[in-house]
Amino acid sequence: MTPRRGELAVIGVGSTEQGELPGRSADEIAVDALRLALRDCGLEKGDLDGLITCKSFGGSGIDTDIGRMAGINPRYSATLDYGTCNFSLHLAAMAIASGMATTIALLYGTNQRSAGNRFRAVAGSGTESLGLHGFHNIAGQGALAFARHAHLYGTTEEQLGWVSVTERAHAQLNPAAIFRTPLTIDDYLAEPYLVAPLRRSDVCMISDGGACLIVTSADRVASASTQPVYLLAMGQATGLRQYQNPDNLLRPWVSAMTTIYAKAGLSRADVDVLFIQDPVSVWVCQMLELFGFCGPGESGPFVQEGRIRLGGEIPVNTNGGQLSESYMWGWLHLCEAVRQLRGECGDRQVADATFAQYCSTKGFEKAATSILGSAVPS
Amino acid sequence: MSDEALLLAAAQLLGASPSVEELATPQIRFQQCTACGFRRYPPAPVCPECLASESEWMPDDGVGAIWSYCVYHRAFNPAFSGAVPYNVVLVELDSGPRMISNLLGIEPSDLRIGLRVVAQPREIAPGRFLVYFVPGASSP
Numbered sequence: 001m002t003p004r005r006g007e008l009a010v011i012g013v014g015s016t017e018q019g020e021l022p023g024r025s026a027d028e029i030a031v032d033a034l035r036l037a038l039r040d041c042g043l044e045k046g047d048l049d050g051l052i053t054c055k056s057f058g059g060s061g062i063d064t065d066i067g068r069m070a071g072i073n074p075r076y077s078a079t080l081d082y083g084t085c086n087f088s089l090h091l092a093a094m095a096i097a098s099g100m101a102t103t104i105a106l107l108y109g110t111n112q113r114s115a116g117n118r119f120r121a122v123a124g125s126g127t128e129s130l131g132l133h134g135f136h137n138i139a140g141q142g143a144l145a146f147a148r149h150a151h152l153y154g155t156t157e158e159q160l161g162w163v164s165v166t167e168r169a170h171a172q173l174n175p176a177a178i179f180r181t182p183l184t185i186d187d188y189l190a191e192p193y194l195v196a197p198l199r200r201s202d203v204c205m206i207s208d209g210g211a212c213l214i215v216t217s218a219d220r221v222a223s224a225s226t227q228p229v230y231l232l233a234m235g236q237a238t239g240l241r242q243y244q245n246p247d248n249l250l251r252p253w254v255s256a257m258t259t260i261y262a263k264a265g266l267s268r269a270d271v272d273v274l275f276i277q278d279p280v281s282v283w284v285c286q287m288l289e290l291f292g293f294c295g296p297g298e299s300g301p302f303v304q305e306g307r308i309r310l311g312g313e314i315p316v317n318t319n320g321g322q323l324s325e326s327y328m329w330g331w332l333h334l335c336e337a338v339r340q341l342r343g344e345c346g347d348r349q350v351a352d353a354t355f356a357q358y359c360s361t362k363g364f365e366k367a368a369t370s371i372l373g374s375a376v377p378s
Numbered sequence: 379m380s381d382e383a384l385l386l387a388a389a390q391l392l393g394a395s396p397s398v399e400e401l402a403t404p405q406i407r408f409q410q411c412t413a414c415g416f417r418r419y420p421p422a423p424v425c426p427e428c429l430a431s432e433s434e435w436m437p438d439d440g441v442g443a444i445w446s447y448c449v450y451h452r453a454f455n456p457a458f459s460g461a462v463p464y465n466v467v468l469v470e471l472d473s474g475p476r477m478i479s480n481l482l483g484i485e486p487s488d489l490r491i492g493l494r495v496v497a498q499p500r501e502i503a504p505g506r507f508l509v510y511f512v513p514g515a516s517s518p
Contacts, residue, residue, distance in 0.1 A: 147448060
């Protein structure tokens with residue numbers, strides 16, 4: 001059963017304070033976000049007949065625990081073992097299209113900063129020898145991927161630096177962002193290497209926070225007090241073979257998702273604002289190329305020339321991204337996409353934003369993308 | 379980078395690890411599928427090509443090239459604090475497998491993508507061998 005274009009709409013968004021929220025459990029933070037999203041759209045929790053939660057650091061975020069805490073008996077509930085919100089949104093679309101539910105809350109909460117996750121995890125899986133070789137933190141995979149890109153196309157560290165510098169400039173216009181101090185390209189280049197060729201600003205900081213979106217079928221949007229934002233198309237791809245795929249750190253299999261523009265009834269040039277999940281700056285370059293916003297190998301000059309800035313050709317991560325706003329597995333990107341399409345973003349509002357795209361990845365194994373619109377193309 | 383510091387860090391972490399057959403011999407070897415001949419890496423109970431389970435451990439010549447490299451300036455795991463800065467490389471072996479490892483016996487400024495390398499298992503604990511690489515294999 002294929003959900004029709006615009007059959008589902010996001011009607012509510014909620015995001016908590018980000019950063020350090022000591023003394024709060026991940027599930028409490030998630031329920032905080034739920035309360036904010038319900039308030040946003042004027043619904044009561046009893047209006048929800050679906051709940052899709054996101055398992056978070058330490059094993060929190062299970063639907064049965066969150067449902068008990070929130071005091072709800074939705075008809076349908078599920079937990080996804082990975083974040084980025086795209087996967088949750090797609091599951092909700094399928095649940096609504098198949099009649100399992102009509103109005104679903106998608107939510108995520110984490111206290112991983114306060115709980116002491118310090119990003120020591122081994123970079124990848126499949127063999128314990130990764131850790132024995134000191135291959136820790138996602139910066140390792142990002143550094144390998146960028147060094148390869150630089151080798152193939154001559155991309156420079158300064159060009160990469162413009163991703164972090166641009167996102168910081170956007171974050172300065174976002175009162176909810178954690179990192180709002182100015183960052184110039186000279187500041188960036190003066191930073192010591194973290195995992196060369198990457199520097200501190202190329203990698204996000206572990207943070208606490210919560211986010212929630214409430215989605216419903218298009219025929220029910222009148223029940224909400226907000227302007228509906230429609231899901232126009234969705235796509236997923238995987239590289240589950242991981243290192244058995246050639247060039248897997250460059251995620252070549254993501255480009256299969258460029259069919260999303262036709263599914264949405266748009267061309268790529270119609271996308272007004274783009275969101276790219278960015279635990280590492282390098283992912284922004286990868287997705288710009290894989291979705292065709294620039295040619296293969298051209299992302300370095302593309303970001304350096306300011307084309308992803310507010311006011312540029314295709315503004316990217318107007319919230320500041322995970323690099324500067326908060327590390328929320330991409331959930332805040334989808335919240336920001338909805339707010340941009342509602343026209344609620346103040347100083348960082350993209351003028352006349354009608355269509356937004358969100359691209360996200362789960363490690364080097366899965367990827368997803370969604371296109372949202374304040375209008376539904378015929 | 380001190381190569382010895384890297385080996386010590388691995389030995390320190392190995393203490394908490396279960397014994398794996400991957401580390402049991404002083405030569406590089408892979409599971410080779412008895413049915414289709416595919417060389418598995420990482421080790422797996424099932425062949426990712428033909429789904430057969432039987433395999434035997436076969437020696438490999440361990441020759442390949444650097445696909446990419448990076449240099450850790452921070453020890454995310456404290457065991458590596460004496461080893462920074464140290465490199466991590468992704469090696470594509472001529473026989474197929476792609477392995478994350480460290481390249482020993484090289485200055486960071488001499489690291490190059492495409493550099494020909496050869497496996498050099500090192501004994502990091504009694505009877506436990508970890509596959510490192512060194513520069514110098516000739517082109518295929």
